[in-house]
Amino acid sequence: MHGSADKDERHSTPQTDRRSKLMPRVMGSLALFGMMVGLMIGRITTPEPSELQQVEVLDGALVAWFNNEPKLHGEIIDGSVALLFQAKGKAQKGQLKLNDRDVNWRVRLSDKGLLLTLVAARPLRGEWAGSEVDDRWRLEVRLQEQ
Structure with a gap:
């Protein structure tokens, strides 16, 4: 074995690879491009998070305004009305009148969203x-005495 020339391909030197080295680069570029397009589409189609914008007091009712529909879970617990919204917002409180009696309301932040509670000296029902x-x-939220 004199030298490593490719005369009859019987030498110990490996053959040179004549295939193009561009195919792995093209496949990698396509994969990266596809991932970026997918992330952009996902960002565009993700809904805007719900946010409490304002709370208004009406006669015997409370009106909450949101930028879009939040997920809501409501219960009447021991004569008080509690509503849990999956939304962002700031803590607030106030009073409203129901049959010339005071009803206290409060919005506070919780780990699952915003919690609106309505409490009075007598049991309440709410719709x-x-x-x-x-x-x-x-x-x-319309309130009635029990």
Whole structure:
């Protein structure tokens, strides 16, 4: 064995690879491009998180305005009304009148979202209904004495 020339391909030197080295680069580039396009589409189609914008007091009712419909879980617990929204917002509190008697309401932050509680000196019942008004979500909570 004199030298490593490729005369009859019987020498110990490996053959040179004549295939193009561009195919792995092209496949890697396509995979990276596909991942970036997928991330952009996912960002565009993700809904905007719900946010409590304002709370209004009406006669015997409370109206909460959101930028879009939040997930809602409501219960009447021992004569108080509690509503849990999967939304962002700031803590607030106030009073409203129901049959010339005071009802205290409070919005506070919890680990699962916003918690709205309505409490009075006597047991309450509440009914709530939401609807879309002018590209915002309006939730009205109507109260009654038990």
